[in-house]
Amino acid sequence: MQEYFTYKFKLNDMNVYKYRYGSKRDLESLKQDYFYAPHPSKLNDPCENSFDAASVEKTLAQLSITSSISTKALSEHLSALLVQIQKNVGIYSLSKTVLDELLWSHYADSHTGFCIEYDFEKLGELTKCAGAFNVIYQDSVPEIAIDIFFKNDEQQVHELLKLTSGTKSKKWAYEDEIRIIMDHFGRVDYDFRAVKAIYFGLNMPKTQQDLPQNNQDLPDYFSKVTQAQVMELLRGRNIKYYQMALKSNSYEFEYIEVIDPHKDVDKYMNTVKYIDKSCIDYCGYSWMIDPSYFDKVAEIIRRELYFYKLNSIHISKEKSIERSEPVIFSGFFKAENDWIQVKRYFSLDDIDKIYNDLSI
Structure with missing residues (x-):
């Protein structure tokens, strides 16, 4: 697997956002400094990782008939790459804004969850990504063309990932998504300094008294956390906190800074090591x-x-x-x-x- 995914991607200097349900599991991943990049089959679009390789296979077949050049090795190379992409990639989906009312509704449990602001470049420093790019939205499934294979190996992988893992139906265009693609699915550790801010949803519980009575009986992926819990567990990390609010007489959102009650505690992971x-x-x-x-x-x-x-x-x-x-x-x-x-x-x-x- 690893030999196919050697593309060295330079993440852009920008901040990106991840809307979260607001569960104990979401908070635990923040506390442990990791995100989860699921396999495409686990995402909410059943058409993820769809592509059409028929044209390139047809071209290779014609070449093998009309010329003395063997296309067997190239065909096997293509098949191996596509199998690896279909079986093993992980996708971490991100947004370019914290102010989208639909994303708050769809991915932050109707505004009761929270949204994480990341430094995109810092997010990719500890673990190498296979690629990262803006999602392309179009009417038809992407076609893989033969000209991809006239590029070097790194460019081939990156172009294939853009087509297979970075293309979606136009019906999803409202999300204006940016993606990090990993060469594996599952847990991805990151430098905790990548988290710049947490935005609390309009209806996110502030304290334990605001939680439903049966909250403790729910599994971790449904059990809600409060704003106070988030700030307590992430103390010492120099994170900014904001409360989402509706602008007066408007459908638009704004955010207001929330003072961190733990801002004066000792810094998280503040140690000095031996150096040779x-x-x-x-x-x-x-x-x-x-x-x-x-x-x-x-x-x-x-x-x-x-x-x-x-x-x-x-x-x-x-x-x-x-x-x-x-x-x-x-x-x-x-x-x-x-x-x-x-x-x-x-x-x-x-x-x-x-x-x-x-x-x-």
Whole structure:
């Protein structure tokens, strides 16, 4: 499976929104810093992952008859890719707005749930995505054309995912959806700092007294949580909270900030780890850099929430040339048996600002 999904997607610098029912299960996923990317068959559109590959199969069959070129390998490659996409992809659906009354009604249990605001780029930093894109809405099922296979492997996968997992009927266009596509379905862990704000629905219970009497007897995916519970369980995370409201004499929504009663508690996951300075290359090469900048990067990195072990800190020759200024790279691992590097790049101005904010 993994060999087919190697596309390195750069998430856009934007905020996106996820409407939630407001259940204990929804709050637990927030508390544990993960989202769930379901298989397309578990989404509410029965036409998910529909596509037409007949034309490309017909073209391959004609080529094999009219020329001496064997199309068997290409046909097998196509079949394997489509099987993997149909069997294994996970889709996390997001919105571009928190102000859509239909989305509040359909996905936040008639305005009794909540909506999460994510930093889209931060959401994809810990776990590599297979792709992410705006959904295309059209009248007919997408057709796969032969020209896709004249592109390199990464482009092939990305184009196929856009067609198969990123195309829906025009009847769904009102959702104006943006999607993250994973190479597996199920739990996806993220950096908790990706959550920027929580918006409480118009009718979301504020305290325990507002919950129905039988709430505790319901399963976790139906049992409701209150605004007070959300702010209690997510304390110390620097999350903003807002109450949705109706504008006076209008069908339009607005939101009003809610003061976090736990804003002065200790920061969540606020630790400083050991760092091996033998992994630092202090050489500035062609750039005149005070060696203290490398040590400052080390101090910044060892306070990273998901830092486990340093791989290296050094001048990034490529980024420095690209930006026409010295850029220092740091790569680290986030777990003992996870050898995928988390990469960070810092200009000298970045380093000064972040280091000064640490108040060491």
